[in-house]
Amino acid sequence: MPELPQDLGNRIHITIRQRLESLRRAGVRQIPKLPVSTIANAPAIAKPPSEPVAPSPLPASRKAGSAVGVTAPTPADATRVPTTAARPAAPAVSAVPAIEMPAEPVALESPLVALDRVRREVVHCTLCHELATTRTQTVFGTGNPHARLCFLGEAPGADEDRQGEPFVGAAGQLLNKIIEACTLKREDVYILNVLKCRPPQNRTPLPEETANCRAYFERQLEIIRPEFICCLGAVACQALLRTTQSVGRLRGRFHDYRGIRVMVTYHPAYLLRSPEKKRDTWEDMKMLMHEMGIPLPGR
Numbered sequence: 001m002p003e004l005p006q007d008l009g010n011r012i013h014i015t016i017r018q019r020l021e022s023l024r025r026a027g028v029r030q031i032p033k034l035p036v037s038t039i040a041n042a043p044a045i046a047k048p049p050s051e052p053v054a055p056s057p058l059p060a061s062r063k064a065g066s067a068v069g070v071t072a073p074t075p076a077d078a079t080r081v082p083t084t085a086a087r088p089a090a091p092a093v094s095a096v097p098a099i100e101m102p103a104e105p106v107a108l109e110s111p112l113v114a115l116d117r118v119r120r121e122v123v124h125c126t127l128c129h130e131l132a133t134t135r136t137q138t139v140f141g142t143g144n145p146h147a148r149l150c151f152l153g154e155a156p157g158a159d160e161d162r163q164g165e166p167f168v169g170a171a172g173q174l175l176n177k178i179i180e181a182c183t184l185k186r187e188d189v190y191i192l193n194v195l196k197c198r199p200p201q202n203r204t205p206l207p208e209e210t211a212n213c214r215a216y217f218e219r220q221l222e223i224i225r226p227e228f229i230c231c232l233g234a235v236a237c238q239a240l241l242r243t244t245q246s247v248g249r250l251r252g253r254f255h256d257y258r259g260i261r262v263m264v265t266y267h268p269a270y271l272l273r274s275p276e277k278k279r280d281t282w283e284d285m286k287m288l289m290h291e292m293g294i295p296l297p298g299r
């Protein structure tokens, strides 16, 4: 079977998952399994045509800008799964009841939309009673939903709780300097925390709070699918990598999280208290930028 480009593979994965979720919401609990002979006779995945395929004519009501739900094409359209109109005809399967597909092509959910869907769930989350009753607001995450690099921190502090954005206080200012020293901008990366709610008095998150919030940060990372994650501090690296090892033991080398390269370094708030550790963090960032293929001045 020809190998699919990773981006196309990810999009197919998301589409199938969305389709299954919508079937589940519609009450479908079982999908009949295709006989092996049907799968074996299925046509191979068509290679992209060398010539552009003329789009199938749309009814006047579906032409761009004239129908509800029809949006202007985005760069992501170029990598979308072909619609049913572009697929080769599949052999008829009489023994197995076919799943009825919608007449309209299923629009792929962009990372921005998918993230917003999770964000709206987080806003109403009360899994951690203490945090939910003391927070000003939830702090979801910010940045580029197509980022190659995500920074994962611990939890919102007082400034973040007030403004609803991660890393906006003194530690956030230092993180901005680190990002700029890497010749990047804050808008190039995505920044999120393990916890979406501020622990009272900025105490360390409890294990059950981390467990409660795990599904949210894992879904954020699943949607963004960055190539690299930089864990800031012990709470972040221990939650992501499911380890009890310290930052000192984990930093300075790459780890793996579901195929994503993970660098561990000190939390900016810790660097403010222990400035002598800034040199170590800079070494970690240089290693990360080298792996990302981003040249740094003077290297």
Ligand code: SF4
Pocket: 122, 125, 126, 127, 128, 129, 131, 132, 138, 195, 196, 197, 209, 212, 213, 216
């Ligand atoms: S910290 Fe996470 S799991 Fe806990 S209440 Fe806030 S959003 Fe929900």
